[in-house]
Amino acid sequence: MHPPDLKTLRLELRAAGVFEHCEARSWVQLAVLLGAVAGCLYAISIVPWWAIAPLIVVAGICSTSAAMLGHEGSHKSFSSSSTRNSLLTYLMFPLFGGLSASFWREKHDRLHHGHPNVDGKDTDVQPFPFVSSREDHERCGPARRWFHRHCQRWAFWPMSTLMVVGIRRSSLIFMRSELRRTGVTRAWLLDAACLVAHYSAWLLVPSLVWGPLVAFGVYTGVWLVVGVALACIFSPAHIGMPIMSDQHHDWMHQVETTRNLTLPAVASWFFVGLDYQVEHHLFPKIAHQHLPQAAVIASAWCARHGVPYHRLPYTAAWLDSARFMADAWKRPTLTPDQVRAPTVARVAA
Secondary structure, eight states: OOOOOHHHHHHHHHHTTTTSOOHHHHHHHHHHHHHHHHHHHHHHTTSOGGGHHHHHHHHHHHHHHHHHHHHHHHHTOSOSOHHHHHHHHHIIIIIHHOOOHHHHIIIIIIIIHHSTTBTTTOGGGSOTTOOSSHHHHHHSOHHHHHHHHHTHHHHHHHHGGGHHHHHHHHHHHHHHHHHHHHOSOHHHHHHHHHHHHHHIIIIIHHHHHHOHHHHHHHHHHHHHHHHHHHHHHHHHHHBTBOOBSSOOSSTHHHHHSOOEEEOOHHHHHHHTTTTOHHHHHHOTTSOGGGHHHHHHHHHHHHHHHTOOOOEEEHHHHHHHHHHHHHTGGGOOOBOHHHHHHHHHHHHHO
C-alpha cells in the first residue's frame, strides 16, 4: 500500500492558518503557570502543615505544564525565532526542570518522534524497569523478568512517581557520554550551568529560608507529582497502541502508533496540546493552540483516505494503557505489515 500524499493535508492545514505561531499567548500561559508554582511555594511557607500537600500537588501539575511549553520550544513550534525557541528550551528543561536539553532532543525529538512504539528504539514505551513486549522481557535478566511477571501489573502507576528521577539519571549519563565523545561544547556548558542554577534555586536558597529538611521535602514532593503527571500525559497516548519490531519509514507509522485523548477544555489547557498526539506527531511544528482545529481537518482527511485515526476519551485510554502494561511482558511485538494489514484491506475494499 502506498500511503496517500501527506502534502494535500499539509496544504489544507496551511490554508487554515494552523502553522502560525502563538508566541504571545504562550508567554502569557507560561507566566500564569510559573506564577502559580511560585504562589504555591510561597504559600507553603505560611500555611499550616495540613495544607502543604494540596499546594505541592498544584505546584507539581503546573510545573509539568510549564515544562511541556519547553517541549514546544524544542520542536520549534513556540516561536518563529530560533533564538527564542532555544531560550525557552533551556529555561524550561535544564533550568526549571533539571533535565539536559540535549538529552531531551535525543530522547524525545529524535528517538520518540522518529520511531514511536518501535521496540528497542522508543524508550518512552519501555520505561525502566518495565517492558512493553515479550521480546524486551526476554532480553532482561532473571530479576527483572521476575519483576515483570509478578509486579508489573500493579507497580507501573505507583512507580511513575519516580519517573523524573529516572529521566534525570539518564540525562546525567547522557551528558557524561557526550563529554567523553565531543568534549566541552557550548550546548554542554549551557546544560551544566542551567543544572547548577536549577539545584541552587530549588534547594540551596530554600534551605537557607526553610532549612534543608523542609526544602528537600517540598522539592521531592513537587517532582514526584510531576512524574505521575508526565505518565498521565504520555502513557495513554501511546501505551496500548501496537508495539512494533520495526517500522515502515513513512508518515503513516505516526498515526498507527498514536491516539488523541478527548478531554474537557480546562484539562486540555494543562496538557499543552499533548492530547492531540496524532496531529502533533504528523506536524510537530504546529503550535498547541491550533491543534484542536488541526484535528478537525486531519480526522476528516484521514476518513476520506481510509487512514486509521485513533481517538478515545481520556479515561478509556488510561484504562487501556493500564491493562496493556499489566501483561505487556508476554505480548509479542508486531511487524509493520501486521499493523498495516487492516488498513490495506479496508482501502482495497
